[in-house]
Every structure is written in C-alpha cells, then in structure tokens.
Amino acid sequence: MSVVTLAVDAMGGDHGTPVTVPAVASMLSRHEHLHIILVGQPAELEAALKKQGIAGHSRLEIQPASEVVAMDDPVAVALRQKKDSSMRVAINMVKDGRAQAAVSAGNTGALMAVSRFVLKTLPGVDRPAICTAIPTANGHCHMLDLGANVDSEPSHLLQFALMGQAVVSAVDGVEHPRVALLNIGEEDIKGNEQIKEAASLLREHDRLNYAGFVEGNGIFAGEADVVVCDGFVGNVSLKTMEGVATMIAGMIREEVGRSWWRKLSGLFALPLLTGLKKRMDPERYNGASLVGLNGVVVKSHGGTGVQGFISALEVAQLEARRNVPALIRDALAEPVPG
C-alpha cells in the first residue's frame, strides 16, 4: 500500500490542538501507511505532541505557521491578511505536492475561499461544492452542495451530480450510484424552473444513473446514493437534521430526568440509547469534502471532539488514497467526439 500524507491544520476549530493532536495520534497508530504533517505554531505543537507521547514519531512532522484563522474571521481577512495561517499553509502543502489532502476545522467560508484561491478548480468545474455523508435508515448517502453556493444554475447542479457520483464510486465502491435531485415532490411537474431544467440535464447525461427526484424525507429512506441540491437548500436541510437530532437527544435527557422511575427506565434503556447514539452520532459523520478542487480538502465541524476529527481525517485519507480529484476531472471531461 502506498503512503498517503495528510496536512492537518492543527490550530483550527473551536478547540485546536487538544482535539487535533490526539486525533492525529490515533490515526497514526491505526494506519501504518499514513504520514501526517501538523501545521501550526511549533512551540504549542511540540508541547501537545510531548503530552500525547508522540513527539519524534517517524511518520509525523511539524510545519510552522505563525497565524491562525479565527472562527469569525471574514473571508477577506483569511485570504488577504493571514497568508501564514495554519489553514493556508496546510493547503499550500497540497498544492506543492507535499501532501495529498488538507484537513481543517476552521471556518467554512475561509477554508473554501483559500482552497479555491490556492488550488484552483478542476477543468469543467465552475463552482466547487461541499459534500458529506448523511446517515440513512439503511446506511448512508452523500449530499451536495451543502452551502458553498447559493443560486446555483442547472448546469452547476449537473456538475454537482457528476462530482457526487465520482466521490461515491470512489469512497463507497458503488459502481453506479443512484443520483437524485432534491425537490419538493416526486412528480415531474413539481419544483421551480431551476430544478426542472436540471432534471432534464441529468436525465439526458449518458454517464449518470439518474434516479429522479427525492424529497426531504426521502434522503433518510435510502432512496438515493447521491442527493444533489443548491447550497442554500442543502445547508438548510443539513442544519434541520442537526436541529431535530439535537432536540430529540435533549428531550430524551429531559424525559430520563423527569422522575426516579424514568431515571431507572433510562438506566435500563442505556444499551438501547447507546445503540441509537452510535448510529446517529454526528461525530461519526463528521468530515465534509470540498469537491471540485485540484486537491483533497476536508472540513471538520468546528466544535467536534477527538472522535469527530478522526472521522474527518479518515475521509481525507480515503479520498486521497482513491485520488478523488482525478476521478472528478475524468467525470467532468468532455467526451472525445467519436
């Protein structure tokens, strides 16, 4: 197995090194063909590595970066002022071929802007998109765009479809993933003009396994392997999922705390709740890919813990290993006229 190198923005996110360094340690022990470059302030990193017991690890190096993009930094600051940020330096390493993927828990807008500026988009890609796995009743699907673009044109939705198809083929090994368009009804007459036009583009494309429309509830019923939508709609849907799951978790806690009998019930229900948590765990599904760029960039949720950051590193490793950008480039290449 060939070596894959990840460049990790060690300073990004709400927590920084207390999350990123333990996650990196875990990844190094799990994967023997993995190299990691930790990007950030050397003194802080050295201390964190020592604490973690991985100082001097043979597959680990430190790349200094003097600045950090804050979670609330405007895109312009990240792009024009903080040129030595841990985020930017990590992405530079992908550009320079020193790493095959960059991972950051820093702010999404900044990460997308810097990635796009440094790596550029692949030929045939007008707009990169954000793509992530979503749990469904029988496994998971991938959904894109989740917020990189608002007001997508039908041609952009077609590009998202082709990119999503390439990602799912590569990371899930599904040969002909079912690609669906998110809409407000399953009948052909439903939806707005953008969706209807996109549907005909997807239907007519001979390298797409177009499965028709899927509604918001169909995402979770496992009706599609790739769910395509505009970033505004996708982001609202993703955040709605998070909101409902969080609310239900909170209600379970409240119900358990309501009386001694419920507390006892909760104790007995623990294996059940643990099983449920495992399947719905947002940390398990952490790690969104910025697809359509000349390189793999994975965005971790800013507030995630060590397990969540590990999930994001796994996504990056897998996409780098399968060389997803090359697959997307092929998927979007104009067919040679025969």
Place this chain on the structure above:
Amino acid sequence: MSVVTLAVDAMGGDHGTPVTVPAVASMLSRHEHLHIILVGQPAELEAALKKQGIAGHSRLEIQPASEVVAMDDPVAVALRQKKDSSMRVAINMVKDGRAQAAVSAGNTGALMAVSRFVLKTLPGVDRPAICTAIPTANGHCHMLDLGANVDSEPSHLLQFALMGQAVVSAVDGVEHPRVALLNIGEEDIKGNEQIKEAASLLREHDRLNYAGFVEGNGIFAGEADVVVCDGFVGNVSLKTMEGVATMIAGMIREEVGRSWWRKLSGLFALPLLTGLKKRMDPERYNGASLVGLNGVVVKSHGGTGVQGFISALEVAQLEARRNVPALIRDALAEPVPG
C-alpha cells in the same frame, strides 16, 4: 361563546370517513359551541355516522357532494372537472358564509388551487402560503411558506412575515412574536440576494418584531416564533424533519428488537419513549393553514389517523374563532398616511 361552524371534507385523504367521522365525533363532544357540516357522499356518511353513534346529532349536518378529489388528481382536474367534489363544496360553504373554516386531508396542490379560486386572496396578498406549527425544544414555532410557492420574491417573504405574525398573535396569544428569516448563516453577509433584500424589508417594517436570521438548527432551538422562508426551502426543511424523526423512530424499534436484553430494556424504557413520542408526535402537529385567503382553510396530512385529524380540526376551530383572515387583512393593510 359564539358558535363556530366547520365544513369538513369527509372524503379526502388516504382514509376518508373511517378517519374523518370519528374525529368529528370527538370534536363535537369536546366543544359545545362547535357545529360541523360533513361534506361528502350522503349514503356513506349516514352509515359512518350511525356506526359512530352520532347519527342525528343536533350540531351536525350533511352536505351532499357527488365527487372526490383523488390524492393523485392533477390540479386541473380538481379545479375544472370535479366541481361537485367534497373538497370544493366544503370551501364553497366558507365562501357562502355557512361555515367559518374548511378542513380537508385531500391533496395539497388541489386544495390550494381550489381555495384560491373560490375564496380569492386577501387585499395586499400576492400569494397565499402554507403555515404550520413546528415542535421546538421549549414549545413550538410557526413556519411559512411550506410549499405553496417556489421562487418567492423578497416582497412575498415580507407578506409571509406579516401573515405569520398575525397567525401567531391570534392562536398563541403572543403579542409581539419574534419573526426570523431562514438563512444559511446568522451574519448579515450570508445568504442569497433574495434573502438579503427580504431582510432589509423586514428590518424596516415598523409593525414587525424582526429577530434577524435563523439557521436550520435554530428553528428547533426556539430562537423565533415565526420562521419565514420560500416554499421550496420550507418544504425541504419540513420533509427533512419528518425524515429524521421517522428514521430515529425506526432505529429505536430496531434497537429494541435486537436482543432479549434490549427487548427488556425497551420495556423498561416504555414510559420514556411514550413521553418522547408525546412531545414529537406528528399527529399532534397535524394541520397546516392556507394563509392569505378570504377564509380559513386547513390542510390535514393525507395519511394521518383520527388523532391527527382532530389536531387539524382544532387548528381550524381556533383560527375561525379568532378570525385570522380579518387579522391578516389588517396586518397587510397599507397604513393610513398621517
């Protein structure tokens, strides 16, 4: 207390009279100032009333209608061909002043088209919207539009905001409901042009308590009393909620069935799960109002059971009693220049 009369499309929905008649019976016994006109095929209705033990009830009458709008009837069929449908006749009774509200579990597109054709929109309303209560961590909020309109202009979003505010003031008794715009970030710079323009319209309106942007997860955190959005986005968000809740319920069932120990746990967890179900029950939140029309029309979920249909009848009764259409008309009236 004054008498309120509801016209009920007894034939609509997936189930028809086996759901609508028991729900009506329950409403009549709960509310002594409520009259109900059941609209549908007299023979079937008479039989159902007899079975239910409410034949000849003094506050109940039957209004014959020879046709039924099927769940998959195109809008044009409902509108132009089935002029004696139970749905249309029920709405006609609102127009003629014989009922203060109509309730139907028939198909949404047809119900909106027929309601709009028969009742017309209120002055100042360009487009009616679909509005419903959504459970939140600390109660509920109202959200609109949930699918009547796609590609809403900023001025439509302002009308939705004013209508939503009127509904919430009337049915929840909240004097100054917090009205928020659904967006993909809380910062002012986020979102598409439509949202930014709508935000400035809402901010500048002197009869709106504008609370800024809310994200998909914020809906459930109770950050707003009224959540305003385009119907495409709102419908995706609503269906996403349903999808996540259904998936979690299915996972709980699967986890309970996984082993004898889990089955036992599930038994102990029953009070907990029952408490949870009560708070999240979709039947409890059934009943979406078609707002902006010259009359109250409430749409029930097509597949709902008796309890769900009762919830929809309660929504209709409350909106009729508070005369929501008059409140919306006032809310949308141009202020007299002083």
